[in-house]
Amino acid sequence: xxxxxxxxxxxxxxxxxxxxxxxxxxxxxxxxxxxxxxxxxxxxxxxxxxxxxxxxxxxxxxxxxxxxxxxxxxxxxxxxxxxxxxxxxxxxxxxxxxxxxxxx
Amino acid sequence: xxxxxxxxxxxxxxxxxxxxxxxxxxxxxxxxxxxxxxxxxxxxxxxxxxxxxxxxxxxxxxxxxxxxxxxxxxxxxxxxxxxxxxxxxxxxxxxxxxxxxxxxxxxxxxxxxxxxxxxxxxxxxxxxxxxxxxxxxxxxxxxxxxxxxxxxxxxxxxxxxxxxxxxxxxxxxxxxxxxxxxxxxxxxxxxxxxxxxxxxxxxxxxxxxxxxxxxxxxxxxxxxxxxxxxxxxxxxxxxxxxxxxxxxxxxxxxxxxxxxxxxxxxxxxxxxxxxxxxxxxxxxxxxxxxxxxxxxxxxxxxxxxxxxxxxxxxxxxxxxxxxxxxxxxxxxxxxxxxxxxxxxxxxxxxxxxxxxxxxxxxxxxxxxxxxxxxxxxxxxxxxxxxxxxxxxxxxxxxxxxxxxxxxxxx
Ligand SMILES: Cc1cc2nc3c(=O)[nH]c(=O)nc-3n(C[C@H](O)[C@H](O)[C@H](O)COP(=O)(O)OP(=O)(O)OC[C@H]3O[C@@H](n4cnc5c(N)ncnc54)[C@H](O)[C@@H]3O)c2cc1C
Ligand code: FES
Numbered sequence: 198x199x200x201x202x203x204x205x206x207x208x209x210x211x212x213x214x215x216x217x218x219x220x221x222x223x224x225x226x227x228x229x230x231x232x233x234x235x236x237x238x239x240x241x242x243x244x245x246x247x248x249x250x251x252x253x254x255x256x257x258x259x260x261x262x263x264x265x266x267x268x269x270x271x272x273x274x275x276x277x278x279x280x281x282x283x284x285x286x287x288x289x290x291x292x293x294x295x296x297x298x299x300x301x
Numbered sequence: 302x303x304x305x306x307x308x309x310x311x312x313x314x315x316x317x318x319x320x321x322x323x324x325x326x327x328x329x330x331x332x333x334x335x336x337x338x339x340x341x342x343x344x345x346x347x348x349x350x351x352x353x354x355x356x357x358x359x360x361x362x363x364x365x366x367x368x369x370x371x372x373x374x375x376x377x378x379x380x381x382x383x384x385x386x387x388x389x390x391x392x393x394x395x396x397x398x399x400x401x402x403x404x405x406x407x408x409x410x411x412x413x414x415x416x417x418x419x420x421x422x423x424x425x426x427x428x429x430x431x432x433x434x435x436x437x438x439x440x441x442x443x444x445x446x447x448x449x450x451x452x453x454x455x456x457x458x459x460x461x462x463x464x465x466x467x468x469x470x471x472x473x474x475x476x477x478x479x480x481x482x483x484x485x486x487x488x489x490x491x492x493x494x495x496x497x498x499x500x501x502x503x504x505x506x507x508x509x510x511x512x513x514x515x516x517x518x519x520x521x522x523x524x525x526x527x528x529x530x531x532x533x534x535x536x537x538x539x540x541x542x543x544x545x546x547x548x549x550x551x552x553x554x555x556x557x558x559x560x561x562x563x564x565x566x567x568x569x570x571x572x573x574x575x576x577x578x579x580x581x582x583x584x585x586x587x588x589x590x591x592x593x594x595x596x597x598x599x600x601x602x603x604x605x606x607x608x609x610x611x612x613x614x615x616x617x618x619x620x621x622x623x624x625x626x627x628x629x630x631x632x633x634x635x636x637x638x639x640x641x642x643x644x645x646x647x648x649x650x651x652x653x654x655x656x657x658x659x660x661x662x663x664x665x666x667x668x669x670x671x672x673x674x675x676x677x678x679x680x681x682x683x684x685x686x687x688x689x690x691x692x693x694x695x696x697x698x699x700x701x702x703x704x705x706x707x708x709x710x711x
Binding site for chain 1 (some may be wrong): 343363364368379595596599630673674675
């Protein structure tokens with residue numbers, strides 16, 4: 198069953214930036230890409246559980262603010278040391294002025 | 302035995318190098334020789350999480366054993382390389398085994414600098430390895446009295462951890478303030494205040510001159526004539542590069558194994574990287590530095606590996622390190638002492654960044670402090686500006702409402 202949750206409005210996030218979203222005791226990161234698409238991943242770095250929303254978005258990469266571990270936020274792929282475990286990603290859609298994230 | 306790539310030292314640097322050889326497509330033998338018995342692990346947590354975690358602390362390994370197997374990296378633990386026969390291109394191990402090399406990387410790291418009057422005390426400790434960390438941790442009990450000699454990163458991180466464990470702490474710093482090396486005064490002050498608020502006693506301009514053991518205590522005599530009775534003393538006065546192996550092989554050494562900008566030693570077949578080497582930084586006019594920083598060790602390891610395979614890359618990274626004390630996160634990119642002018646930028650209410658500009662307006666360093674990771678993103682952007690040799694407008698750097706990312710696009 199799909200479970201679409203309203204996370205924010207599109208303009209809450211700048212282009213090429215990220216926002217933290219907490220829901221039901223879990224934390225997520227929602228991204229707006231430079232070409233104005235939205236993506237979502239788990240909110241914490243897989244190295245030391247740091248909030249990725251404090252990190253830097255460059256193109257399709259989110260860089261952890263703690264030790265600069267890099268992930269592709271579109272696929273969740275860890276891009277090498279110090280991060281070696283991928284991030285979980287979630288489907289996102291924009292509907293009637295809302296960014297929705299599907300938390301299966 | 303077939304010749305291949307050999308790495309001595311299985312710390313952050315050596316491990317990164319081993320994996321980078323494979324990532325670059327090298328298919329010959331890769332041998333990683335390490336004196337420690339554990340699978341290679343991260344050192345930064347040793348003064349932080351390892352000290353304060355509720356549970357019995359675990360080592361955080363740099364790569365799982367399965368990954369070493371998958372990449373066909375032969376890790377030889379508990380083995381110290383005792384000599385290098387450069388003529389026959391052989392590494393000799395303490396147990397008389399011999400490993401032939403085509404190219405060799407020295408990633409032997411650093412060890413805590415010894416304080417001669419403390420070396421014979423049973424109650425004095427230093428911190429570099431996981432075993433060191435466990436020994437200190439076991440003594441950080443509520444009410445324990447701890448003297449920390451040296452107000453550098455490791456000493457101060459340990460001071461914060463010891464307070465969190467309920468021990469009482471005195472820090473002895475021979476210089477006029479804590480963190481003289483690499484951290485500007487304005488930031489050191491924030492950290493100094495935080496420690497004092499936590500109840501740490503910090504004595505500057507004071508040296509520890511002698512250590513006298515009793516069965517359970519150590520009496521630390523200070524240069525100002527006072528004596529502090531403590532349950533343990535931790536010596537954190539910096540680190541010395543491990544160069545003996547390189548020296549005995551006739552390689553050039555100074556304050557570290559001397560390498561060129563491709564991390565090659567005076568023998569073109571032998572490279573050195575990480576905490577053990579002293580290298581020229583192109584970004585600062587070829588100034589020779591030795592860093593003791595985690596990311597530097599990783600990046601140099603990777604680059605040395607590519608150069609061992611013939612890449613001829615110049616090392617150009619911007620120095621970067623972090624430190625965590627209490628809830629505060631400190632990050633420094635570049636070399637602040639290259640700056641002539643300092644611009645302050647506030648980040649929210651509790652955090653700030655100092656930008657250090659050279660006489661010609663070039664951004665040469667940025668240092669920031671604040672709760673958690675509040676400065677991480679901006680320090681990273683500053684680092685990119687530094688790497689480009691940018692001359693950002695000081696007014697814009699100071700203005701919190703001007704995004705640093707926009708300066709990068711300029
Ligand atoms: C407690 C602590 C906290 C730290 N915190 C931070 C931090 O917050 N931020 C930061 O940026 N940096 C930090 N660092 C620094 C960082 O850990 C080092 O820069 C990094 O470990 C250097 O890696 P390396 O591989 O060059 O050397 P090392 O990690 O020292 O590894 C060298 C290895 O080589 C082995 N070796 C030496 N000689 C031989 C031989 N002849 N044969 C076989 N093996 C040999 C040694 O046993 C060792 O295992 C910290 C360091 C410590 C000790
Ligand atoms: S916590 Fe994210 S890279 Fe270390």
